[in-house]
Amino acid sequence: MTVIDPSAVPTCEQPRVGERLKEARLKQSLTLDDVASRTRVSRSTLRAIESSEYDHLPADAFTRGLITLYANFLGLVGPQVADQFFMERDGGKHIHLSFLKKSRMTHALEPKKLAEPTHISSAALATILLVLIVVSFTGFCLYFAWNPFGYLVDKTRNLSSSVTNTFHPADPATSREIQPPPLTVQAVFLTDCRMLVALDNGKPMEQTYAKGTSMQWTAEREIQLEFSQPNSAQLHFNGTPLPFPDSTEGRYILRLPTLSIPYEE
Known part of the structure; x- marks a missing residue:
C-alpha cells in the first residue's frame, strides 16, 4: 500500500x-x-x-x-x-x-x-609482510631440516681458514718472492749507429746497426745501452715509448731500470 x-x-x-x-x-x-x-x-x-x-x-x-x-x-x-x-x-x-x-x-x-574507506597503515602492512616472510622461511628450514646458522658458521670458518693459509712468512709454499717482469727494450735506428750493449752483469759488447734496422734486447735485472750519437733511434721500454737519453759528458747512456720508469705489473 x-x-x-x-x-x-x-x-x-x-x-x-x-x-x-x-x-x-x-x-x-x-x-x-x-x-x-x-x-x-x-x-x-x-x-x-x-x-x-x-x-x-x-x-x-x-x-x-x-x-x-x-x-x-x-x-x-x-x-x-x-x-x-x-x-x-x-x-x-x-x-x-x-x-x-x-x-x-x-x-x-x-x-x-x-x-570513509577502510585504511591499513603502511606500518601494519610491513609488519604483516615480515611475519609472513619469517613464517615461510621457518617452514622451509623445518621441511628440509636445514640449519641456516650452522651453514653461516661453517662458511665463516672456511673463509677465515683460506685467508690464514694464503700467506705465511715461514711457509716456503706461500713466502715466494714476487719476481718483476723481464726488461725489454726495442729500438728502430734512424741513422747508422755504433753502440755498447750490456745485459744484467754481462760484459759490454760493441755493435753497429744500419739506418732502418730494428733491434730488441731482453734482460732480467738491468739493461745498459750507450749510443755513439744523439737521437739515433726510436726507443720503447716494455711496449711504452721511451725518450732518447740526454748527453752526459758527450756520452748517450741508457740504464734500465731507473726510478722514473717503474716496472709494469
Missing part, C-alpha cells in the same frame, strides 16, 4: 530536491570539489544528485545514505531530504519499508561508514 504526500511532490513554485541542495551549497560558497573532499562522496555522484540524474546513481540504499550525508553536511535534515528525493523520483509515491530494511539503513548505511 502506498501513501501520497502532496506536499512532497515538486510543483512549479517548489524546486526539486537536487536544486535545493545546490542552492544551499552555493549560499555557503562551496564547490563540488569542496564537498567531495570533506564528505568523501564523489564529485560525479554529487552532480547526479543535484541534477536528479537517477540513472547515474548507485543502488537506492547507497543513494539514500549519500543524500543524507550531503544534506546533513549542508545543515539540512538528511533523512527528510532523502525521502523527498525518492518521492520525486517515484512520482510522489511513498514506499513503505519494513522494520528490517529501516534498521539496516539506520545502522549499516550510516553516512560516515558509507563514505
